[in-house]
Amino acid sequence: MINLDQQLTKNKPISNMSQFFYGVKSALPITLGYLPLGFAYGVLARNAGLNLLETVMMSILCFAGSGQFIAISLFSNNVAAGAIISTVFLVNLRHLLFSASFVPHLRCFKPGILALITAEMTDETFAVAINHYNNHEANLYYHFGLNITAHLSWILASLLGGLAGNLIGNPEDLGFNFALPAMFITLLVLQLNSKKTVLVAGLAALLSVSIAILWPGNWNVILATVIAATLGVLLEPWTSKF
Amino acid sequence: MDKQILIIILGSAIVTYLPRMLPLVALSRTELPKPFLRWLSYIPAAVLAALLAPEILMPNDKLVFTGNPYLIAAIPSVIIALITRSMGLTILIGMVTMVLVQRLM
Numbered sequence: 451m452i453n454l455d456q457q458l459t460k461n462k463p464i465s466n467m468s469q470f471f472y473g474v475k476s477a478l479p480i481t482l483g484y485l486p487l488g489f490a491y492g493v494l495a496r497n498a499g500l501n502l503l504e505t506v507m508m509s510i511l512c513f514a515g516s517g518q519f520i521a522i523s524l525f526s527n528n529v530a531a532g533a534i535i536s537t538v539f540l541v542n543l544r545h546l547l548f549s550a551s552f553v554p555h556l557r558c559f560k561p562g563i564l565a566l567i568t569a570e571m572t573d574e575t576f577a578v579a580i581n582h583y584n585n586h587e588a589n590l591y592y593h594f595g596l597n598i599t600a601h602l603s604w605i606l607a608s609l610l611g612g613l614a615g616n617l618i619g620n621p622e623d624l625g626f627n628f629a630l631p632a633m634f635i636t637l638l639v640l641q642l643n644s645k646k647t648v649l650v651a652g653l654a655a656l657l658s659v660s661i662a663i664l665w666p667g668n669w670n671v672i673l674a675t676v677i678a679a680t681l682g683v684l685l686e687p688w689t690s691k692f
Numbered sequence: 693m694d695k696q697i698l699i700i701i702l703g704s705a706i707v708t709y710l711p712r713m714l715p716l717v718a719l720s721r722t723e724l725p726k727p728f729l730r731w732l733s734y735i736p737a738a739v740l741a742a743l744l745a746p747e748i749l750m751p752n753d754k755l756v757f758t759g760n761p762y763l764i765a766a767i768p769s770v771i772i773a774l775i776t777r778s779m780g781l782t783i784l785i786g787m788v789t790m791v792l793v794q795r796l797m
Contacts, residue, residue, distance in 0.1 A: 483779035486787070504697050511705035516743070521704050531699045539707035544739055547732040549715035550724060557720040564720065568712040574779070622794070625787030631747050631762060632769050632779075632786030638740040639773040647737045654738040655745035662746045663755060674742035679734035683727060 466591040473595020476582065480574045481603035483633075484515075488604045490629035491518055492611020498526035502612045509608035513570055513601050517541050519630045540672045548576040555583040563590060570597035573637055646682060646689045654678035761797060765789040 488509065495505040500522070512518055517538045524534045549568055556564055567590070575597050582592070642648050658674035682689075748762045749755055757763065769786035776782070 479778075479780075483783065486780065486783050499694075500697055501693070504693060504701065508701045508704070511701060512708045514704070514708045517704060517708050520743075521700055525697070525700060531696060531703065534700055535703035535707055538704045539711070541739065541743065542708050542711045544736040545708075545711040546715050547735055549712050550719055550729070550732065552716050553719050556716060561717045561720070564717050565713050568716055569709060571712045623791070625765075625790035625794075628762065628765050628769075628786045628790035629783055631744060631766065632783040634740050634744040634747070635766065635769045635786070636773045636777070636779040636782045638737065638744060639770065640777060641737040641740060647734065650734045651737040651741035654741040658742035658745045659749055659755065662750060662753070666753065670746060671739065671742045675735065675739045678738040678742070679731050682734040682738070683731050686730070 469589045469591035470595040473592040473597075474599045476578055476592075477575070477596045477599035477603075480578060480600045483574065484600065484603045485607045487515055487629055487633055488607025489611035489614070490626040491515070491522070492608040492613070493615045493626055494519070494611075495522050495608075496612050496615025498522045500525075500612075502609075505612040505615070506605060506609050509605045513572060513604055514538070514542060515572065515604075515633060516630070523630075537671065540675065543675075544573075545571060545576075548573075548580075551580060552576075555580070555588045558588070559590065567593055567597065570601050572600065575600050577640070646686070649685070649689060650678050650682035653681055759797065761790060761793040764793050 491509070492505055495508065495518075496502070500508070508518055508521075512521075520541055521534050521538050524537060548571060552568075552571075556567070559567075579593060579596060586592075638651065642651060654674045654677075657677055658670045661670035661673055748766050749757075749760070751760060751762050765786050768789050769782050772778075772785045773782040
């Protein structure tokens with residue numbers, strides 16, 4: 451376990467148990483981020499009118515930080531279920547790319563296993579796993595150790611937040627209203643790895659605000675994302691000269 | 693259990709699972725066209741910026757640049773995120789700044 455990294459690079463056989471616990475260990479930085487975020491989700495969900503069972507059930511079935519926050523925030527603004535689910539879908543579209551990027555690493559496994567492994571694919575578990583697979587062979591025990599640990603910490607944090615939800619008066623007084631923007635800031639900063647991406651992000655931000663002002667409703671995110679990404683591709687002959 | 697909430701939870705679960713599962717399972721046997729991959733590669737940054745900008749600049753659905761606590765809390769958060777690239781620390785600093793700004797304003 452201690453020298454697992456060394457063993458892995460030397461291509462010695464490693465027990466499945468060691469792989470699993472290496473996955474658990476790799477998930478620990480993720481759980482640090484999930485605890486305050488899941489707690490904030492739990493508090494906000496209870497304040498939006500979900501009971502404890504519903505609050506925890508959503509974390510078990512969805513395991514999607516931003517998706518859950520968006521759903522709760524729209525629900526508390528009395529947005530219709532269809533519009534909420536469509537927006538959550540849009541927010542999750544980025545996972546199409548993540549999922550596609552796993553193809554070269556995980557294509558050797560059976561589709562049934564892949565269907566199971568992707569159920570717990572979040573921005574964070576994806577980022578950690580894809581980084582690991584850059585210099586290690588894919589391993590199901592490692593992957594499930596990582597996924598299950600991250601998911602359990604998310605469920606636990608939601609439960610604790612859900613329990614505290616009724617005790618804490620107004621979550622805004624404790625700064626919980628900034629948990630979601632702070633998470634988006636981190637994820638966006640991690641995405642901005644080229645001038646092209648910075649340009650697309652800037653366009654998306656400008657379009658999103660402009661559309662929200664001109665056309666209230668929740669279409670700004672969908673439209674701004676699709677237009678900015680399309681412009682990103684169309685402008686590539688020009689932007690690649692930077 | 694509230695029927696409306698149940699529909700939202702189950703619907704969200706399905707639209708969360710499908711984008712995670714379908715590409716890997718379906719494409720583990722095929723190649724994607726290059727322009728589509730380029731387009732997909734811009735989606736993460738674009739959707740995050742599109743979500744974040746109104747959240748920070750339009751707290752009550754109106755564009756506010758001065759005395760906006762979200763905009764103020766965003767400044768140290770961006771700096772911490774750029775330096776540490778840590779989500780936990782960025783959330784912590786952002787929330788603490790938010791509390792301080794709301795108390796002082």
